[in-house]
Amino acid sequence: TQLLEQSPQFLSIQEGENLTVYCNSSSVFSSLQWYRQEPGEGPVLLVTVVTGGEVKKLKRLTFQFGDARKDSSLHITAAQPGDTGLYLCAGARSNDYKLSFGAGTTVTVRA
Amino acid sequence: SQTIHQWPATLVQPVGSPLSLECTVEGTSNPNLYWYRQAAGRGLQLLFYSVGIGQISSEVPQNLSASRPQDRQFILSSKKLLLSDSGFYLCAWSLLGGTQPQHFGDGTRLSIL
Numbered sequence: 001t002q003l004l005e006q007s008p009q010f011l012s013i014q015e016g017e018n019l020t021v022y023c024n025s026s027s028v029f030s031s032l033q034w035y036r037q038e039p040g041e042g043p044v045l046l047v048t049v050v051t052g053g054e055v056k057k058l059k060r061l062t063f064q065f066g067d068a069r070k071d072s073s074l075h076i077t078a079a080q081p082g083d084t085g086l087y088l089c090a091g092a093r094s095n096d097y098k099l100s101f102g103a104g105t106t107v108t109v110r111a
Numbered sequence: 112s113q114t115i116h117q118w119p120a121t122l123v124q125p126v127g128s129p130l131s132l133e134c135t136v137e138g139t140s141n142p143n144l145y146w147y148r149q150a151a152g153r154g155l156q157l158l159f160y161s162v163g164i165g166q167i168s169s170e171v172p173q174n175l176s177a178s179r180p181q182d183r184q185f186i187l188s189s190k191k192l193l194l195s196d197s198g199f200y201l202c203a204w205s206l207l208g209g210t211q212p213q214h215f216g217d218g219t220r221l222s223i224l
Binding site for chain 2: 006030031033040041042043044045048050086088090092094097098099101102103104106
């Protein structure tokens with residue numbers, strides 16, 4: 001079973017629309033990371049959130065870490081075709097060398 | 112700056128043949144190293160990780176093995192490949208400490224015939 005549940009699994013929207021991807025768990029994490037992956041390449045880190053309730057903004061992307069540090073969301077405003085990709089969340093716990101990855105959300109932005 | 116190299120990019124192997132995938136990191140010392148497998152469009156399954164030379168932790172029982180002969184070299188091997196070993200294999204490194212972000216190579220697409 002997946003420690004981190006991502007939803008939705010697939011998301012297809014028109015250019016200019018907004019979207020939100022969710023990452024939920026019953027476990028507490030010391031930090032939560034978001035990655036974006038394009039076909040045939042490795043994932044690339046977008047952001048790390050470490051404080052409960054934290055909100056980080058990267059241009060049109062807004063990341064939020066839940067108060068209890070069990071969940072996170074990624075919101076994209078005015079999506080562009082360049083935002084197309086597989087979005088992965090990953091949780092880290094203290095005293096653990098590993099990350100737990102969600103199953104990913106495939107986002108397609110149509111021009 | 113740090114870089115990670117993974118090769119080959121694609122590989123087609125017959126069932127029962129051996130495997131060796133190599134990953135090297137430059138620009139950092141004593142990194143944590145990881146091997147993942149990814150099904151198409153899905154999340155990452157951790158196969159092995161290493162926190163130092165000769166130290167390998169296995170996450171999933173299978174016919175694969177990993178070795179770390181040098182500080183910045185991580186090798187994924189198999190003596191006899193199965194059809195189920197097909198997939199996209201990713202190597203990653205991070206600084207010490209599990210909360211550090213991971214930096215990935217470009218992956219190897221392995222097809223077993």
